[in-house]
Amino acid sequence: MLTVADVLALPVLVAGAPRVRAGEDRLDAPVRWVHVSEQADVTGLLGGGELLLSTGLGLTRAGFDADGYVxxxxxxxxxxxVVELGEVLPALPAPLLRAARAGGLPLVxxxxxxxxxxxxxRVHARLLDAQHERLRFAERVHSTFAALGTSGASTREVLERAAGLLDAPVVLEDLxxxxVDHVPGRSGTVEVLRDWARRSRREGGGGPGGGPEGWTAVAVGRPGERWGRLVLPGRGAGQDAGLVLExxxxxxxxxRLLAAGGPGEVTADRAHGDLVSDLLRARPVDEPALRQRLRALGLPVRGGFAAGAVHTPGGADRPAVAAALRAAGVVGITGVLGPDVVGVLLVGAAERSLVRLAAELPASATLGVTAPGERLSGTGEGFAEARHVAQVAAAAPGRAPGRVRRAADLGVRGLLWRLRDDARVAEFAEGQLAPLLDAPDGGRADLELLAHLLASGGSMTRLAGLLHLSRPAAYGRVQRLAGRLGRDLDDPETRLALHLALLVRGQGPGGPGAAPPNRDHGE
Structure with missing residues (x-):
């Protein structure tokens, strides 16, 4: 970026013995162009960032309005x-000086x-060189991160590349x-992370120069699911900082969303996986290029696009999903989204085609899909939703194979799955079930009885049938359970709270029906 101070330091300007008469604190203003003008009225003629050169001819005309001009x-x-003094204008007019100083305009x-x-x-050559250098830098940034995005790089590798391109420290922080991670650069860890939380909050979330220290920060994560910020803590990197951090x-x-494919994949499979990977971060402006890539892979680009995800308990089985696509006659490509999830881009798939696909998948697999849309670039968010649907449906008790699942099918389990990492949810479940979990066997028998009671809707007749007991015997067990809990199990809100607590525990790492954690060992 070329500034007013940079232009004044050029030998061709130094030869004119320049003297700054106003706006000394604005000499860091960027210069977009240099323009020679003798007009006293420049209204509507400038686009911003111009440094004007004048011999003062327009400033000597009768009726010259210095305040209006500045x-x-x-x-x-x-x-x-910049005004050249001489025969035309021996000295700067006092009204012009006053107006420039009042308006903060650099006057030389x-x-x-x-x-x-x-x-x-000279100036235009410098500006064009700077533009070309920026284009070359942008290309280097693009190629650097494009390679990282398809190679399964670590978070640290990404931060190291960003810091290297900017020659400055880069920090990844959570919300x-x-x-949570950083590359200190030349500043050193101590200086970079000094009083980090307070300084970060003070800087806010804007672009370059938004806070007192002039940090540049960009959000990390998809829109609506942000999970952190990437920060350059300091000034001076300008537009380059925003480009690199983005x-x-x-x-x-x-x-975070995608696990890289294995080295043994064939070329076509790898190309499919790369496209799925790029769809996760696609923007509307990428639509033409994405369609061209899909077309180049031999797939149609008409009929709408839907995102699907297949969850398999034993790990992501991409070959099995690809085989099911072929067997069902469904057009699509696959890519690994996580350790146990394969993403499927479905092209022009009707409902009956999806039903055939679900039937062709392994019995242990669960298929989640989104509604089709016209934009290929819009499937990125769909993959996250489809994966969420597949994972929740797979964890639900009584899962039936061969079905197509959508977000509307999840009910409260979908909400609890999204909140599963929230410590307050686990604390709520623990508080509701604590009297049972303190039992020597971890409350296994009581939790099972509570689950049967809630499943029966509070009906003693249905509960007795589930337990193969008489109604009086079943009633006696429920009364003893209520006593241990210290709760009225006939109260609807109490049953709702206990039901939610059981669902939270059932969606833990062990899946539905998992043994309760061993609280003595903090598991």
Whole structure:
């Protein structure tokens, strides 16, 4: 970025013996162009960032309005005004000086004549060189992070590349402003992470220069599911910081959602997986390129696109999913979304085609899908939803194979799955069931009885049938259970709270029906 101070330091300007008469604190203003102008009225002629050169001819005309002239320059975003003193204008008019100082406009006088054409040539050459350098830098950034996004790089590798490109420290923080990883650069860890949480909150979430320290920060994660920020803590990187951090954040988002394919994949499978990976971070502007890539893979680009996900308990089985697609006659490509989930881009798939696909999958697999849409670039968010649906449906008790699941089918289990990492949810379940969990056997028998009671809707007749007991015997067990809990099990809100607590425990790492954690060992 070329500034007013940079232009004044050029030999061709130094030869004019420049003297700054106003706006000394604005010499870091960026210069987008240099323009020679003798007009006293520049309203509507400037686009912002211009440094004007003048011999003062327009400033000597009768009726010259210094306040209006400077006001128009400031309003247009001019970088500054350079006036050559001489026969036309021996000295700067006092009204012009006052207006420039009041408006904060850099005003420079030249005491020796110079060739304005040489100034414009030198400055424009510098500007064009800077633009070309920025284009080359942008290409280097793109190629660097494109390679990382398809190679299964670690978070640290992404941060190291970003810090190397910027020659500055880069920090990854979570939403609680905790620095979860960083590359300190030349500053050192101590200085970079000094009082991090407080400084980060003070800086806010804006672009370059938004806070007192001028940090640059970009959000990490898909829209609506942000999980962190990538931060350059300091000033001076300008537009380059935003470019690098945005590309690095995209790669980190993909790495969190997508597990890289194995080295033994054939070329076509790898190309499919790469496309699925790119769809996760696709933007609307990428639509033409994505369609061209899909077309190049031999797939149609008409009929709508839907995101699907197949959950398999034993691990992501991409070959089995691809085989099921072929057997069902469904057009689509696959890519691994996680350790136990395969993503499926479905092209023009009707409902009956999805039913055939679900039937062709292994009995242990669970298929989740989203509604079809016209935009290929819009399937990125769909993959996250489909994966969520498949994982929740797979964990639900009584799962029937060969069915197509959607978000509307999940009910409260879907909500609890999204909240499963929230400590408050686990605390709630623990508090509701604590009297039972304190039993020597971890409350296994009582939890099973409670689950049967809730499944029967509180009906003693149905409960007795489930337990193969008489109604009085079943009633006696429920009364003893209520006593241990210290709760009224006939109260609907009590049953709801206990039901939610059981669902939370059932969606833990062991899946439905898992043994209760051993509380003595903090598991």
């Amino acid at each position: 006001g128009a320059l400031v309003e247009a975003g001019a970088a500054g005004l 006088e030249l005491h020796r004549a110079i060739r304005f054409v040489e100034v414009t040539e 609680a402003h905790r620095a 590309r690095a954040a995209e790669v980190l988002t993909v790495l």
